[in-house]
Amino acid sequence: MTSDHDTPARPAGLPPYAIARQGRRARYDAASVHAILDAGLVAHVGFVADGRPMVIPMAYGRDGDTLFIHGATTTRIIRGVAEDVAEDVAKDVQVCLTVTLIDGIVAARSAFHHSVNYRSVVVHGAARHVTDPAEHDHALRVITEHLLPGRWDEVRPMLAKERKATGVLAVRIAAASAKIRTGGPVDDDADYALPVWAGVLPVTTAIGRPIDDGRVAEDTPPPPSLAAARRKFA
């Protein structure tokens, strides 16, 4: 897993998925990018705070070319954006949102050719503080249903105080690249003669059977969202 995932950031306003540099294993079409974003559990969101890099894991959801992320209003990224809001004029904050799925450990005949099978997407964009109530609700639905499809309508509706306590950022994808590595090791020709085992250790992520919290009424069946999540992330 060498990281030639460093597509130069492109300014907002250009078409998403533009090819900045054709890296090894790189893909830039929307379908590849969206498929990986939709299959991820969490995103690693990077931003610059006081000139230093910060990367935090965050729940997220996608709606078209917009990603929504949320956090307690006290967190730095939300606070940083909110503090820049003056008279309803939101100042955007540049973020990098990366989603990675690990599929295998690739054992080669030399240390040099060891690798990791993975699918990853790096998104660059400006994070906008969501203040419109309808968009705020929509974003929270999208984030909730990313992990549990259909969950929003199964639960008690949001309260005003809960909305207020939940900061939401919208990131329109300004540039994105996907990278996918599959298959076995690629060894040097001469090394295939060595008596060294080589191949792949598959890595799988699985959703187990739901465990209720012990306070669910006996006649309450597991809702469709649980099965939907198990299908989605299988």
Next chain:
Amino acid sequence: MTSDHDTPARPAGLPPYAIARQGRRARYDAASVHAILDAGLVAHVGFVADGRPMVIPMAYGRDGDTLFIHGATTTRIIRGVAEDVAEDVAKDVQVCLTVTLIDGIVAARSAFHHSVNYRSVVVHGAARHVTDPAEHDHALRVITEHLLPGRWDEVRPMLAKERKATGVLAVRIAAASAKIRTGGPVDDDADYALPVWAGVLPVTTAIGRPIDDGRVAEDTPPPPSLAAARRKFA
């Protein structure tokens, strides 16, 4: 999964694991931090490039309070550090290295209390370009054996040209915080009366049975590193 993981970065030179802010669910002891770092498959490494945040997934390994990461010498982070090297005086580059393990999807009775069970570590430190040959070899061993314990001595030794092609960065941990969420949803008292299923969908990462690449001699048994990896990441 709200992200109060935003421990303020601390300048290098202070003791690692210092408590900057006692966040919810936060832990700062070395044992908690090391355990999560050792259990992760990849790290998400953030740095600032041209004033913008960049987050890329990278293989890594830990030796005490030092993390090693590597990549093709053409990647931006390595290039950025290497270009600052003049007459063996390396200029360090600030990075944020985050490792996250997802353990469950937490379904609550309200959208607001939905969460994710996870273990994560955020490390801040300065990335130093490793130029000493012995340290370079040691770092590559540490990175290789993070995923496949014992693998280094099973494979063909590194060649000079391979060493040259592999940039290595050492990040001494200047500050680190761990966050762990476990258990079921924590709902509002009134919501427990609702006829809504609530609980946890476990998320597990598993290492499957090794698949050889079809070019392994028949009398070559799977080496101990494979079993060690399956034990380590079970």
